[in-house]
Amino acid sequence: xxxxxxxxxxxxxxxxxxxxxxxxxxxxxxxxxxxxxxxxxxxxxxxxxxxxxxxxxxxxxxxxxxxxxxxxxxxxxxxxxxxxxxxxxxxxxxxxxxxxxxxxxxxxxxxxxxxx
Numbered sequence: 001x002x003x004x005x006x007x008x009x010x011x012x013x014x015x016x017x018x019x020x021x022x023x024x025x026x027x028x029x030x031x032x033x034x035x036x037x038x039x040x041x042x043x044x045x046x047x048x049x050x051x052x053x054x055x056x057x058x059x060x061x062x063x064x065x066x067x068x069x070x071x072x073x074x075x076x077x078x079x080x081x082x083x084x085x086x087x088x089x090x091x092x093x094x095x096x097x098x099x100x101x102x103x104x105x106x107x108x109x110x111x112x113x114x115x116x
Contacts, residue, residue, distance in 0.1 A: 002079070005089040010065050015079070020058045022078040027051045 003019070006012040031047050034040075080088070086095045 002085045018079045
C-alpha cells in the first residue's frame with residue numbers, strides 16, 4: 001500500500017528502492033549469521049547472489065529516476081517503520097491494531113499471561 005499510495009512516479013519508485021534497501025540489509029545480516037554458524041556454504045552463496053541481484057535491480061531503478069537530488073538522497077534510506085507508513089498513506093488508525101496484533105503474533109504479549 002505504501003508504494004502504490006504515492007501518486008508521483010519518481011517518489012513511488014523511491015519507495016520501492018527504500019524497501020529494497022531494507023531487504024538488502026536484512027539479507028546481509030542473515031548471511032553474516034549463517035557465516036558465523038559455518039552454515040551450508042551453498043545456501044550462503046545463493047543468498048549472496050540474491051543480494052547482488054537486489055543491488056543490481058536497485059541501481060537500474062535509481063538510474064531511471066529523473067535527476068532530483070532529494071530523491072537521490074532518499075534512495076539511500078531504508079523503508080520507514082510501520083507507524084510512519086500508516087501516517088504517510090493517511091491511515092494512522094491502522095497502526096494501533098497492527099501494534100496489538102503483532103505483539104500477539106510475536107508472542108511477547110501472550111507469553112506474560114500464558115506463563116502463569
